Amino acid sequence: MQTQEIKKISSQVRRDILRMVHACQSGHPGGSLGCTDLLVDLYFNTMNLKTDAAGKVVFDMDGTNEDLFFLSNGHISPLIYSVLARRGYFTTSELASFRKINTRLQGHPTPHEHLEGIRIASGSLGQGLSVAIGAAQAKKLNGDKSTVYCLMGDGEQNEGQVWEAAMYAPHHKVDNVIAFIDENGQQIDGPTEKVMSNRDLQAKYEAFGWNVMRMDGNNAEDIQNTLIKAKAALGNGSPIMIIMKTEMGAGVDFMMYSHKWHGVAPNDQQLQDALAQLEETLGDY
Amino acid sequence: MALFTYETKKDTRSGFGAGMEYLSQHNPKVVALCADLIGSLKLEGFIKNSPERFFQTGIAEANMIGISAGLTLGGFIPYATTFANFGTGRVYDQIRQSVAYSGKNVKICCSHAGLTLGEDGATHQILEDIGLMKMLPGMVVINPCDYNQTKAATIAIADYEGPVYLRFGRPVVPVFTPEDQKFEIGKALHLVEGKDVTILATGHLVWEAIQAAEALLEKGINAEVINIHTIKPLDVQAILASVKKTGCVVTAEEHQYNGGLGDSVAQFLAMNHPTPMEFVGVNDSFGESGKPAELMEKYGLNANAIVEKAIKVMARK
Ligand SMILES: Cc1ncc(C[n+]2csc(CCOP(=O)(O)OP(=O)(O)O)c2C)c(N)n1
Numbered sequence: 001m002q003t004q005e006i007k008k009i010s011s012q013v014r015r016d017i018l019r020m021v022h023a024c025q026s027g028h029p030g031g032s033l034g035c036t037d038l039l040v041d042l043y044f045n046t047m048n049l050k051t052d053a054a055g056k057v058v059f060d061m062d063g064t065n066e067d068l069f070f071l072s073n074g075h076i077s078p079l080i081y082s083v084l085a086r087r088g089y090f091t092t093s094e095l096a097s098f099r100k101i102n103t104r105l106q107g108h109p110t111p112h113e114h115l116e117g118i119r120i121a122s123g124s125l126g127q128g129l130s131v132a133i134g135a136a137q138a139k140k141l142n143g144d145k146s147t148v149y150c151l152m153g154d155g156e157q158n159e160g161q162v163w164e165a166a167m168y169a170p171h172h173k174v175d176n177v178i179a180f181i182d183e184n185g186q187q188i189d190g191p192t193e194k195v196m197s198n199r200d201l202q203a204k205y206e207a208f209g210w211n212v213m214r215m216d217g218n219n220a221e222d223i224q225n226t227l228i229k230a231k232a233a234l235g236n237g238s239p240i241m242i243i244m245k246t247e248m249g250a251g252v253d254f255m256m257y258s259h260k261w262h263g264v265a266p267n268d269q270q271l272q273d274a275l276a277q278l279e280e281t282l283g284d285y
Numbered sequence: 286m287a288l289f290t291y292e293t294k295k296d297t298r299s300g301f302g303a304g305m306e307y308l309s310q311h312n313p314k315v316v317a318l319c320a321d322l323i324g325s326l327k328l329e330g331f332i333k334n335s336p337e338r339f340f341q342t343g344i345a346e347a348n349m350i351g352i353s354a355g356l357t358l359g360g361f362i363p364y365a366t367t368f369a370n371f372g373t374g375r376v377y378d379q380i381r382q383s384v385a386y387s388g389k390n391v392k393i394c395c396s397h398a399g400l401t402l403g404e405d406g407a408t409h410q411i412l413e414d415i416g417l418m419k420m421l422p423g424m425v426v427i428n429p430c431d432y433n434q435t436k437a438a439t440i441a442i443a444d445y446e447g448p449v450y451l452r453f454g455r456p457v458v459p460v461f462t463p464e465d466q467k468f469e470i471g472k473a474l475h476l477v478e479g480k481d482v483t484i485l486a487t488g489h490l491v492w493e494a495i496q497a498a499e500a501l502l503e504k505g506i507n508a509e510v511i512n513i514h515t516i517k518p519l520d521v522q523a524i525l526a527s528v529k530k531t532g533c534v535v536t537a538e539e540h541q542y543n544g545g546l547g548d549s550v551a552q553f554l555a556m557n558h559p560t561p562m563e564f565v566g567v568n569d570s571f572g573e574s575g576k577p578a579e580l581m582e583k584y585g586l587n588a589n590a591i592v593e594k595a596i597k598v599m600a601r602k
């Protein structure tokens with residue numbers, strides 16, 4: 001898909017995120033906006049997804065012979081919900097129920113309410129990479145040639161379990177995984193450098209045996225080019241880690257350049273100011 | 286008729302923050318640790334007063350428990366803080382081995398326990414933490430009911446030598462206990478005297494139990510309400526004296542039936558004084574997203590639920 005098309009979808013997804021978080025006055029807009037360009041590319045361009053004869057996506061839990069995506073930083077749930085709905089896994093009108101009682105769109109994603117597109121619960125940080133690697137091994141055992149993708153936060157790298165998974169995947173030659181770190185330099189208590197410095201993530205993952213690439217996670221062209229390179233590097237014995245630089249709150253000028261909008265909902269005025277910066281390309285839900 | 290009144294509503298976690306601020310000025314041995322949730326734990330006051338006694342661990346709860354255990358060796362009293370799910374369930378073996386089994390004077394202090402954290406949903410709403418912590422030999426488990434009591438408990442546990450789990454929450458709730466009430470670990474507090482049914486409540490459910498007692502009074506039923514702020518060690522003398530008088534009991538807590546206050550009470554009564562009993566709590570399910578009051582209603586954790594169970598248990602006498 002042309003990046004022009006991707007950008008149109010991203011604009012709508014960003015509107016969805018803001019409207020969802022505003023409607024329930026809770027949730028995490030910052031990281032959701034920052035990772036929008038990646039998820040839209042994955043679901044609308046890069047990933048090979050199962051569809052029916054009419055071309056509509058179909059969901060089954062095993063996801064055999066299709067690419068899988070695991071969101072480890074589950075707090076950016078508005079993003080995955082919007083992307084799944086826009087891709088056709090469920091109706092966009094359901095986005096209005098986000099975080100409200102009896103919803104399938106729980107504060108953090110879960111398969112517990114049988115929401116199409118979600119295969120594992122996340123929200124407690126640091127667990128998704130392990131799950132993604134396990135799913136990738138299942139694919140290998142089944143002779144399934146598809147790829148498993150996983151997104152984590154940079155603050156999330158503080159968790160020890162991430163490094164247990166980081167050690168495991170190269171050791172077991174799990175070379176059908178492409179993982180991402182959202183390097184926005186922010187977490188809850190402030191800049192990652194101040195809270196708990198990650199130092200040199202590239203050197204660390206390389207030392208653990210990963211093939212590390214870098215990209216601008218808010219640049220649709222760079223995302224496409226890097227993912228083409230990454231896919232070409234699959235199957236060479238090493239898992240792939242893409243460290244992507246993003247801006248928390250990307251797309252809304254007053255939400256960028258700090259951790260302030262990590263987990264705060266905009267008020268009515270702020271919502272209007274933010275939406276004015278994002279074209280309604282596919283129709284609001 | 287109002288049995289208790291209140292002037293303000295505050296969150297219990299702010300009571301914790303106020304207690305920590307007090308300790309920063311009055312107990313030089315107290316150190317605090319937090320895993321990227323300073324604002325949620327209301328630690329700003331402590332950090333402002335004693336920046337050299339605060340340790341930011343990043344989002345690394347397992348490490349935080351180990352560091353805390355180590356800090357006790359120099360005589361410090363570490364308060365390890367985060368959300369209840371990440372400070373108990375996520376690090377159970379670290380607490381078990383490095384704190385409880387090693388007999389270390391670590392205070393595990395956790396906010397956002399239970400359903401009332403609301404919209405974040407089940408991944409964050411732990412309803413098993415009282416059970417997890419009380420099963421550890423030697424662990425004290427405290428679940429205070431309001432701002433004042435949480436502040437008092439925060440201060441009191443510094444003077445107790447040994448591991449403690451202090452559990453509190455996110456929403457604002459009525460502040461109805463006296464500001465200067467001393468906190469005594471393991472000493473239940475009688476709030477309402479009654480002869481017909483005993484209601485044993487902990488945490489946010491204590492206020493609901495008082496509301497239930499008012500509603501029962503209108504039906505001519507005299508309920509006795511006891512605030513069981515300490516689940517372990519349990520004040521069995523107070524419980525026994527009350528059920529001998531009333532002949533039936535309801536427990537109320539923001540927790541699973543399994544492993545909670547009710548289960549401790551049932552175990553004690555089964556062995557010592559079998560008594561008809563009903564439980565108000567979550568019955569073997571996860572929580573979900575929603576507004577706190579909606580969730581408490583849906584899962585049957587409010588005054589209405591207590592009234593229903595009280596009437597039910599009285600019929601079983
Ligand atoms: C195990 C665990 N500890 C703490 C939290 C609370 N928490 C939610 S998001 C977050 C910060 C995450 O930082 P990062 O991964 O960089 O995501 P970003 O803020 O950039 O979206 C924290 C500490 C959590 N969800 N899980």
Ligand SMILES: [Mg+2]
Pocket residue numbers: 153154155182183184185186187
């Ligand atoms: Mg970040």
